[in-house]
Amino acid sequence: MTKPRLKIIPLGGLSEIGKNMMVMEYENDIIVIDAGLMFPGAETLGIDLVIPDFSYLLEKQEKIRGIIITHGHEDHVGALPYLLPQLNVPVYSTKLTQGLISVKLKQRRAHSGAELEVVPPGGRITLGKFRIEVFPVCHSIPDSVGLIIYTPVGTIVHSGDFKLDYTPVDGKPTDLSRLAQLGAQGVLLLLSDSTYSELPGYTPSERVVGEALDHIMAEASGRVIVTTFSSLVSRIQQVIDAAVKYQRRVFVVGRSMSDTVRIALELGYLNAPEGILARFDELRGMPRNKIVFVTTGSQGEPTSALVRMANRDHRQLHILSGDTVIISATPIPGNEALVNRTVDNLFKQGAQVFYDRVAQVHVHGHGSQEELKLLLNLVKPRFFMPIHGEFRHLTLHAKLAESVGILKDNIFVLEDGDIFELTPWAGKVTGKVSAGNVYVDGLSVGDIGSVVLRDRKMLSRDGIVMVIIAINRQTGKLVGRPDIVSRGFVDTKESRDMIEESRNLVARTLDHGRDRPADWGFISTKVRDVLHKFYYDQTKRRPMILPFMVKV
């Protein structure tokens, strides 16, 4: 009889950054850690967002005791509105995280009666054979936690997303002494955030951004417009603090920013002195040097308030010469061009612009190499598994672990879907579950597959040509000339002659002389081949060609 083992299955977060989700399973109990989404890259055309494949969870749903969420970022909570309607299990998180989840479920109309339980940092819960203690970590959103998971095979530490900030704005640093204590008692496995394992040194404290904001606001003679992620509550706090210091009032612009500020104020994670936040109707007549706007748009999102202002396209707000704009964020890979264009347009409108490349107006929320090594040193795990990263991040984190003395054979670099089995003495990958990307496009989840994406890609490259062929029902002969319509292929006016010629070409091709119904499969293949060759010779382009037959 084989002894039961603990299974760890990453369903997301280890093959690409984002859509973090991990399963831990022991006999009849499963816990799920995080349920995040990922924003699509340039290759997944038209897709709104990407979530993990839940099929393993749905198969085993009677075993699932709960979902534990480490913090309120989209890549850790964003899949809940899609998961909970299918899987009614309790969700455990800290208070701010819970508030943000509630908003998200309401926005997606996916509340579905799921229980949302609050666990304070330092609190404990028992889920089947798992006892879990949540410990505070510093990250770019307050109330972030890591997990200490006591399992029948040993103690596991899950770092969540973390950095070491000894002077955090909310006064709650990562609980290193608890981790050191655990390390002394013996930890079987450490799972640790690899997002910034490429970066040497230490990640700067959030305070350095506060100093930059203070300095810029002190010098600004006109209005100050700060844009950042709405989840960066500490950043918003620092903007409010600087506004208080320089007697400016703060206008919160945009729905997601207003939502977060409201919840963070309600739950006590944001501290705004009476009268510092202003309503829009108070704007008129206020001196420019008394105004701060806080808004989203830091990623150059075309519909955001900031981008609309930069393009002179906002109904109420315009950039005035002498405005100071602070882009307190880094472009997420893929958004660089949008952000650059926004900065260009703000400069053109006469604003002074501070952004990450020219001023210290942003720090990120993940530990760099020295912090990762420190965590490894304190926790002293027997086994180590880098999480939250693409393959190179995990590999580099594995090398860091080796460099601080973890045995190479005790380090496990996994990919999404791997079934990792762990005993007190060994661990290995024993199989694979389905863990690909599930695409959400509009209302539908998962119907977009590789065919639709391949078609979109093909359409985007050289467009489409439709050929409508009328065939006599009895004789099988062509009736009239075929019609051809194109979109995204060539300029239809300038290329009129070429299109006309291609109509004649199709007509000649189909003039087979026989007097019986032709086989449509044969005709359409023939038309496709002839037109592909003709258009490629003429233009070196390869549009999608779609012949269509009408029998008359």
Place this chain on the structure above:
Amino acid sequence: MTKPRLKIIPLGGLSEIGKNMMVMEYENDIIVIDAGLMFPGAETLGIDLVIPDFSYLLEKQEKIRGIIITHGHEDHVGALPYLLPQLNVPVYSTKLTQGLISVKLKQRRAHSGAELEVVPPGGRITLGKFRIEVFPVCHSIPDSVGLIIYTPVGTIVHSGDFKLDYTPVDGKPTDLSRLAQLGAQGVLLLLSDSTYSELPGYTPSERVVGEALDHIMAEASGRVIVTTFSSLVSRIQQVIDAAVKYQRRVFVVGRSMSDTVRIALELGYLNAPEGILARFDELRGMPRNKIVFVTTGSQGEPTSALVRMANRDHRQLHILSGDTVIISATPIPGNEALVNRTVDNLFKQGAQVFYDRVAQVHVHGHGSQEELKLLLNLVKPRFFMPIHGEFRHLTLHAKLAESVGILKDNIFVLEDGDIFELTPWAGKVTGKVSAGNVYVDGLSVGDIGSVVLRDRKMLSRDGIVMVIIAINRQTGKLVGRPDIVSRGFVDTKESRDMIEESRNLVARTLDHGRDRPADWGFISTKVRDVLHKFYYDQTKRRPMILPFMVKV
């Protein structure tokens, strides 16, 4: 009578990075500086490349005395194969640049008998009223120059693309003393490279990369694969130098890399000791620690040798465990995801990978802020115009110029197409010429306009739905049910019911009961509206809808 003025017209390079081209015009003489291309961004779907609008040059062709090219990069020479067949004027450049231009013209079969004249660094030419002296500058390709242009209104210095490298690999630093001498004599206008005006400090010397290459090659126990831009001749030289030191032989892989190496060797810009370069048939049996490959693929180009190797998709070369890969380049904005995936795949194949984020394996070729200030200080121009950059780069460079004492009113930040008129005492923008992007897609130049691109974008987002409606020629009534075909919209199997329902919807919509031919404009608008609404309600997607009528 108004005194004749010098006109300066940037036709490219001042609104976006790339496709550099500038016109200088005095009475009946025009000179053109550079003729570059730009690689398209994610928004110009399917476009191969972008070149400047030549219409101003074609209008004034009888005035054009010559084109002067500052160096051999694509963004300075790449438009020549499209320009020269239309405009037969001599092209002046240094020797290596000329060699690279010749290859490019041959590749595009665009030689067209244009004269390519060589001017050595330090040499002079006279073109109409313009006397031009070319001076050596350091950049990421050898034989780069800046221009001193003696015009009837005064002396103009054009920096080209430059950095200050006091220890360049080819031993030819930027000629600062010539510039200092000029500055003492009086310079009317400085035009200076703004590409890296966001970066504080100094750009490191190319030598630091040599040290990193040396160190990595010393430690590597297996084969070493170096990938870089084929134009980075100094980088290739440093790879050869390190290979000599560690008794490795160098295999050059890929056509563009081989072409550059051949020309650079022929013209004396690359120095390879006898026997260091190896042919492929010598590979078999050679010990792994005696091998270096040099190849392109540093941008993650899907068809490059490196990416094929990373994907186990190359016919001859495979990554072996223990290989060391050096990516000696920075991803060009937009290519990050491709490069990241390549690094991930190389790690998965068991290679050790060094890339810009984890090692000093690349430096760029443009001056940072302190270098830009130094140039301004030496040249001491009366007027200053930042060139080569997007609006934010030009703006920041303008601020640097102010900080070193150039009067704000004497600094001119232009956009492409601006006509700037300069006298010895003043300068101003007096008009605008056509200077947009001309798209090259396949064989055609310029036929792709905003409609085609907008269609491609729309197609890429939610696909296309075609509706084929057969109408009785006499009665105007629908014959049979309309047919509907989609691509890139929904999974056609899973959504069969919805598509069927939409066919019925169109049929009901067109069942107008009247007994006369219907107006097609009316029908097609109606069908579009009804289907847009239906599909949006069902899917929240907005495919392009294309109704098509067949009269039977």
